[in-house]
Amino acid sequence: MTNTKRPRRLLATLGPRNVFTDTVQGLLIGFALALITFHLIAHAYVTRVNGWTTILGCGEPGNGTLLRAACAIEFPGPINVPEEAMYWLTRVDGANQNLSGQHNYVMHFPAGQLPPNNAFWSLTMGTARNRFVPNPINRYSVSNRSGLVANADGSVDIYIQNAAPAGHQSNWLPAPSGRFLLWLRVYLPGTTILNGKYNVPPVVETQ
Secondary structure (H helix, E strand, C coil), X not given: CHHHHHHHHHHHHHHHHHHHHHHHHHHHHHHHHHHHHHHHHHHHHCEEEXXXXXXXXXXXXXXXXXXXXXXXXXXXXXXXXXXXXXEEXXXXXXXXXXXXXXXXXXXXXCCCCCCCEEEEEEEEEEECCXXXXXXXXXCCEEECCCCCCCCCCCCEEEEEECCCCCCCHHHEEECCCCEEEEEEEEEEECHHHHCCCCCXXXXXXXX
């Protein structure tokens, strides 16, 4: 009798544990699948042009859950309504290659094509973890307030690289030696930005 009861007690002990383990695994798998699905749906709101991503309508009152989530995923942190600020982010160049300080890049703004605004705009450098990049001139962004020098035809080139560009230091945005990302922020954006007609130029590798 003792021999027949022991297996039953063992099964009684192991059974609930197996059920608990299967339940936890099922919940974890379900959560992971839901998260992946949520990200895919949320990213449907993202507009991507020339490697830059943005979302029209972020910060507006009355936005649905998915749009609010998409904005939070793409642009973590406080977000203003579009009439106050618009945001773009890129981790890749115009050829969809990861941005890296191992290469030199240029952003070329044709004459009259700097981001239209009624306040100011800024292009900010960050590491792959979105932290400021230490550099010898303590410059972490460039903007219409940083003394950019235009070309003879009125266009503006911003040099994004690890080493200072000879003869163009005024337009240099220092990059780290490894991967990095770029933020473009435009405050009190112009009409062509608000209606989605303005495209940020690509970051073009020059070396």
